[in-house]
Amino acid sequence: MLPTEKKAPTPSVDSRWKWRNHRGAAAAVCVVIALAGTGCATGSEAVAQGGNFDFVSPGGQIDIFYDPPEQRGTVGPLSGPDLMVEGKTTALSDFGGKVVVINVWGQWCGPCRGEAVQLEQVYEATKPLGVEFLGINVRDSQRDKAQDFVVDRKVGFPSIWDPPMRTLLALGGNYPTSVIPSTLVLDRQHRVAAVFLRALLAEDLQPVVERVAKEPQ
Template sequence: MSRGRKALVAVLALLTLVVVSGCAADKDAVAQGGTFDFVSPGGKTEIFYDPPSSRGTIGDLHGPDLMHEGKTVSLSDFPNQVVVVNLWGQWCGPCRGEAGDLEQVYTATKDQGVQFLGINVRDQRSAAQDFVTNNNITYPSIYDPAMRSLTALGSRFPTSVIPSTLVLDRQHRVAAVFLKALLAGDLTPVVERVAAEK
């Protein structure tokens, strides 16, 4: 292939990449048939989906209960509740940092019809259980060392970002996604706003 032809192919490939990237950047997520389809938001770590009618639902999220072997915990266990889903691992420094804040928000908002649900990933069960006990975490977690339950979050959800937190409204549609560790002050107003929706 001549040098000129190679240059032309490289330019066309670059233009194709720019066009594809431009299309993906227009939307953070799209609801297709009512399902949540995450698209990389170009570096954003806080993403909000409003109005509620534009939100999509995640798939059938369920798995083994971290603290009670033989028991299963599922998103469907919490009908008509706002559910805050947090992906975590005891090996993750930012997860350790946010654990107290998440428990604080859960305690402060559970009487408003809010439930928290953790998804523990890439962990040994005993280490994760010790973490829950030592940090006085009172909400349940799915034990998912192989990250199989995360397929419910959509094939494009960035499962490499731990911790991640999703706020689901009472119909279990995705209202917000946080791709970072959270403080109580970050999360509380979002959870309270979603809980107050009619």
């Protein structure tokens, strides 16, 4: 159990996980204005934050690891309409006791297209370890285009359909929602173990997911 009073964990960057693609980080993300035109969500439309995760990126780092585990913060309740199944709600709470990889993406985002195949590869490889993936599709007002993206790339894990990006409130007020794609790795208690603010290769993500999955519960 997390202590009631503590300092935020010191995030670290392990050089082994640095991106090996020399195109640079700028080519690996689409920068958007978070929650543009939506104002502040209130009432029934707002997602309760409820977590205690405090995003910190020393020196503007884009690969951030939060350790030790007992000092990690949890994200808030996260749920929304399932992208592929109309009338269904998909939530982080569906994956109790699982390591969960959350990926924020959009079909309009160029780097997301190549990353989707890489994520699916890691998803299939780590499912036996008790790992689940959850996408959050943002800024796609045309649901059918986002669905076509999933079908064309044979993505097997679910996504929440969230054009106005309201579910991202669950990631805390400091989370950089203007960076797409981004990926969070949550441990089995749904505490944030790692954040990547760029498109990922399977060889970047899989070792991190496997390490988190092997942590003692």
